[in-house]
Amino acid sequence: MPRDVSPENKKAPRRHSPLATSQSRREFVRRSGVAATLAAAQGLAPIIFAGCTSGVPAKGQPIKIGLLHSQTGTMAISETSLRDVELFAIEQINSAGGLLGRQIEASAPDPRSRDDLFPKRARELLSGGAAAIFGCWTSTSRKAVIPVVEEFNRLLFYSVQYEGNETSKNVVYGGLVPNQQVLPSIDWLVSAAGGLRKKVFLLGSDYIFPRTANFIAKKYLETKGLKPAGEIYLPLGHREFGPAMQAILASSADCVLSTVNGNSNVGLFAGMASAKIDPDRVPVLSTSIAEDELRNLLPEQVQGHFAASCYFQSLPQEANRQWIEHFRKEFGYDRVTGDPMEPDWCLLHLWKKAVEKAGSLETDAVRAAMLEGLSFAGPGGLVTLDPKTQHTTKYFRLGRIRKDRQFDVVYESPTPIDPDPYPQIAFPGWKCDWTDGGLTRGPEVTIDGDV
Numbered sequence: 001m002p003r004d005v006s007p008e009n010k011k012a013p014r015r016h017s018p019l020a021t022s023q024s025r026r027e028f029v030r031r032s033g034v035a036a037t038l039a040a041a042q043g044l045a046p047i048i049f050a051g052c053t054s055g056v057p058a059k060g061q062p063i064k065i066g067l068l069h070s071q072t073g074t075m076a077i078s079e080t081s082l083r084d085v086e087l088f089a090i091e092q093i094n095s096a097g098g099l100l101g102r103q104i105e106a107s108a109p110d111p112r113s114r115d116d117l118f119p120k121r122a123r124e125l126l127s128g129g130a131a132a133i134f135g136c137w138t139s140t141s142r143k144a145v146i147p148v149v150e151e152f153n154r155l156l157f158y159s160v161q162y163e164g165n166e167t168s169k170n171v172v173y174g175g176l177v178p179n180q181q182v183l184p185s186i187d188w189l190v191s192a193a194g195g196l197r198k199k200v201f202l203l204g205s206d207y208i209f210p211r212t213a214n215f216i217a218k219k220y221l222e223t224k225g226l227k228p229a230g231e232i233y234l235p236l237g238h239r240e241f242g243p244a245m246q247a248i249l250a251s252s253a254d255c256v257l258s259t260v261n262g263n264s265n266v267g268l269f270a271g272m273a274s275a276k277i278d279p280d281r282v283p284v285l286s287t288s289i290a291e292d293e294l295r296n297l298l299p300e301q302v303q304g305h306f307a308a309s310c311y312f313q314s315l316p317q318e319a320n321r322q323w324i325e326h327f328r329k330e331f332g333y334d335r336v337t338g339d340p341m342e343p344d345w346c347l348l349h350l351w352k353k354a355v356e357k358a359g360s361l362e363t364d365a366v367r368a369a370m371l372e373g374l375s376f377a378g379p380g381g382l383v384t385l386d387p388k389t390q391h392t393t394k395y396f397r398l399g400r401i402r403k404d405r406q407f408d409v410v411y412e413s414p415t416p417i418d419p420d421p422y423p424q425i426a427f428p429g430w431k432c433d434w435t436d437g438g439l440t441r442g443p444e445v446t447i448d449g450d451v
Helices: 025-032 076-095 117-127 139-152 182-189 208-223 242-251 264-274 318-331 341-358 363-371
Strands: 014-016 047-049 063-068 104-108 132-135 155-158 171-173 200-205 230-234 255-259 284-286 306-309 374-378 381-386 397-401 407-412 431-433 438-440 445-447
Touching (some): 063 076, 076 318, 076 341, 117 139, 132 341, 139 155, 139 171, 139 208, 155 341, 171 341, 182 208, 182 255, 182 397, 200 208, 200 242, 208 255, 208 445, 230 242, 242 264, 264 284, 341 374
Parallel strands (some): 132 155, 155 171, 200 230, 200 255, 255 284, 284 306
Antiparallel strands (some): 306 397, 374 381, 397 407
16 A cells, blocks of 8 residues: 655655553463563563453453564663553553453564564564554664555554654654654753753764754754754664764864664763763753663763653652552562653553544544544643644653753643644645645655665
């Protein structure tokens, strides 16, 4: 079937269109015969969580869904926790009686941080009867899966912040897009509260999200009469940041906007510390780092730097405190929560609400229910699914990293920000409205060096 995704992934340069369960997880594992607890399962792949029923009897055949997250390789540092929070949500739904009177059964094969394995695993899941897939992290993995869900006419629920500039009727986007994350980050950096920064250095991993997000960032900086102090991209998994640190120092940058992903963040912050770059003088503001990644970083290397997010574990809401408590009870008290775990939790519950509203698992019926508008009160606040774009509203929050590798929230938007996957400063004339014909195309846009 034809794709309605823009842009497609092509070589560079590219022109393109712009709460507590009835029994513990460990008891469930003992009764169901699964070979490890969820806390231990973090290191196992592939995994089929047959039933995930918590002992609640099903009234019909289980509803199958796929969880498509890397459990090994460079992205496992980030993706494994998404699988865990999805299993947590499924168990709670099943404990409360399931969905449409049936239990949810989750299969979680390991794509091993390889973009070529994501579509293969997606095809296996959908061929096996999965009603929907919750998964992917990098934009390259997401773009590789989209043609498969479109072919099967199933839904992919994607919870990670990304670059926008894309639309598909078969994808529901739960993460921040640049107008909800990157642009407010720049606004803060150049404000008095952010230190009146004028020399922003753009440092990213070399794939679609960082290059497109920084393309938008450069367009936005132009509106403020500014240009980047420098721009560097390094491969995913890259750990040697010495030359990048020298470039940052030579540029006289007064801050770094980082779109570095995965375990490359270990090298980034080790490099900052080795170069003795003071976070008070040249802070890193990361778009792709959260509490889970910080567990793998040395406190003295990250303290004082910043992250832009929609959610932090340190949020004081009672709903958040309870969510954290129940998650840790099931997965271990050493575990943390963060973005995109919280959006992932919200997405699964939005899917549940859409299925219940439709009274069906059929994709067209579920989409019709979503187009009528849905909201869910998540641990970080109310999330609303925008029927025009199939993206969600998001709070913008800025956190400063503490010595305990948690965040002090230094700024929060007063209200959730509506999603705009096609900001007009970068993609004039482009817009998406699924309530009125879908994608409207504008002039062709070139992103130099996009991959």
